Amino acid sequence: MNHDVDVVVVGAGFAGLTVARELGWMGAQVVVLEGRDRIGGRTWTDTRMGEPLEMGGGWIHWMQGHVWSEVTRYKLPVAETPWPDTAHWLVGGTRRSGSAAELLERMNDGMRRSIEDCMEVFKRPYEPTAGNGWRDLDRLSVTDRLAELDLDDEAYALCDAMWSQNFNAPAATGALTQALRWGAVSNGDWQLLLDICSHWRFRDGTVSLANAIRADVSGDVELGVHVARIDERPDGVVVTTADGREIAARACVVTVPIGVLGSIEFTSGLPQPARQVAADGQSSQGFKLWVRARGADQPFIAMAPSDEPLALIQWEHAFGDGGEFTAFSFGTDARKFPVTDLETVNQYVGRLVPGIEVTDFASHDWVGDPYARQTWAMLRPNQLEGVQALATMPGRVTFAGADYARGWCSFIDGAIESAMRAARTLRERVL
Ligand SMILES: Cc1cc2nc3c(=O)[nH]c(=O)nc-3n(C[C@H](O)[C@H](O)[C@H](O)COP(=O)(O)OP(=O)(O)OC[C@H]3O[C@@H](n4cnc5c(N)ncnc54)[C@H](O)[C@@H]3O)c2cc1C
Structure with missing residues (x-):
């Protein structure tokens, strides 16, 4: 297979942006495909009621080491609720x-x-x-x-x-x-x-961190691109967008929320316990x-x-x-x-x-949002095994994202943690 890029990253939330940055720093050529017309995913510092407000995730803490290391790296000021x-x-x-x-x-x-x-x-x-x-x-x-x-x-x-x-x-x-x-x-x-x-939040909004990480991504971040199919083959992965474009890569990182897993066709299937999770969705519907x-x-x-x-x-x-x-x-x-x-x-x-x-x-x-269908991921009973099966999938398609994180699952911190792990895993595995 001739590869167009080394890695396609699906989604430009904190997991997608972080994994793209890390892979770029490791020397890989990466493209990020994002369905929305903005980066940030389930974080969104929007101006409403005459002031910037976090419509999605917002609070962070130094007990969350992965996000706090980004606060340090980019010298981002924090504020208190x-x-x-x-x-x-x-x-x-x-x-x-x-x-x-x-x-x-x-x-x-x-x-x-x-x-x-x-x-x-x-x-x-x-x-x-x-x-x-x-x-x-x-x-x-x-x-x-x-x-x-x-x-x-x-x-x-x-x-x-x-x-x-x-x-x-x-x-x-x-x-x-x-x-x-x-x-x-x-x-x-x-x-x-x-x-x-x-309690603690970014003084200048989550967008301040999203923009900082985006500036350190060396590859393209394409907005308004909906990924429809991911086809894993022995020598690479072909990612197909909703408008029929095919991108061949050595590997693919999927960062979409559990709620929209079912909207992407995985031609080689998902592990059995994960299929049920994708079908049922997780609990947060508020x-x-x-x-x-x-x-x-x-x-x-x-x-x-x-x-x-x-x-x-x-x-x-x-x-x-x-x-x-x-x-x-x-x-x-x-x-x-x-x-x-x-x-x-x-x-x-x-x-x-x-x-x-x-x-x-x-x-x-967020529940009606076609790129989320949920707020922060909170598992229902009997889902832990299925979600961890996604997080640890072998092969060229790797999952990252707050929903699949190990530690602070469902938080911004978990998105970053899982991305750090995914980048290192792909480097060892296929790059
Ligand atoms: C209302 C709300 C409040 C929250 N409060 C907090 C909080 O205070 N603190 C905290 O730490 N966390 C909070 N969270 C959770 C936190 O925001 C998320 O867990 C985290 O931002 C998720 O990052 P992610 O990169 O894993 O996923 P996402 O941010 O969801 O990124 C995935 C990206 O994939 C894109 N995508 C989906 N499908 C496709 C497709 N087919 N093709 C292309 N792109 C696609 C999506 O558009 C999205 O941009 C909150 C979330 C919500 C919704």
Whole structure:
């Protein structure tokens, strides 16, 4: 086979950009094919409601070594999301209020016990399928675990809210092993996990890192190119785009989310356990919502269990001098509770926070997005083996991406971690 390039990379999110940069630095000729008209994938610093907002992923942390090394490499400034003072939470449809510290205290015992065994089950978090401790647990959901803990109504509602928020899906659909993996990379400390998930961010947006990595990619990054077929042969890979162009390469790196795996034809097939994952999709089917509002004068957080439209809403920063503020929110079911108009958004928010009026909102429908069909990847029960089968596929087609990462799976960090590994694997294997 005559190769047009050494490696075709499918997708220009953080995994695709990073693997292209690394392979280029190793001397390989690379082309990146991206279906969207922008880089960044499920991160997107867009200007909405008059300011730059992260429509997708945003928070990072120094406990996430792969992304933090990029912060260091490119000297990127970081900024903080403030920790709230006051809190509201729903129990059985009734609102309770207190301080944010009280909110944490009321869920502390349940959250701690829900991942108590994480360090034992995932003793080596970056080798998630090492050992057998996880196998029996993988059939359980997070709700199964919460049911074992004999929590009172309030603690149960709060733990359900926190896990549904973490999964961006009702806790009943999320795998216990996924929760335990997040616990294990946070040293078993759920409050540290909370800090990692929602405190530090790029001052100039995730786009600042995406652009920095893009500038270090020596090959072409082609936008608006949809990859339709990947044909692995003994002497190379032929990648076919939706408009019929064929590109022959020594190898291919696929970084697309689990939710759209089924939209690409893999002529040599995917490993058996992975086919089921591709058919079923993972659990996160929720949304991120930004609101502009008035009526609160200090940072707050509010949480609700998974049958409510919003799992969480939190004050982010004051906006202008007129008493308005910007807050972020997450809901667990984008189809059941769509965010389409201001009146509906006001109803959702009003259930959780008293006395505030939403004046504007912004959201992106990731579940309806043909290049995502999900938000951040959170596995359902019985999917860990299938996803790791993709992550460790032999041959010339290699998977990288947050969805297939070993450590901080589903985070920006995981996208970068998996890309570093994929680049080195291909170099050893075919370059
Ligand atoms: C609402 C939301 C909030 C989040 N919050 C956080 C957070 O605070 N912190 C954090 O660390 N992570 C967060 N995440 C997760 C994080 O953003 C992602 O896990 C990470 O960015 C994924 O990177 P990736 O490169 O693996 O995949 P992607 O970014 O999805 O990149 C894959 C690329 O492949 C492209 N593609 C798909 N199909 C094709 C095709 N057939 N042909 C060509 N191109 C194709 C896509 O357009 C996409 O650009 C969040 C995600 C969402 C959606």
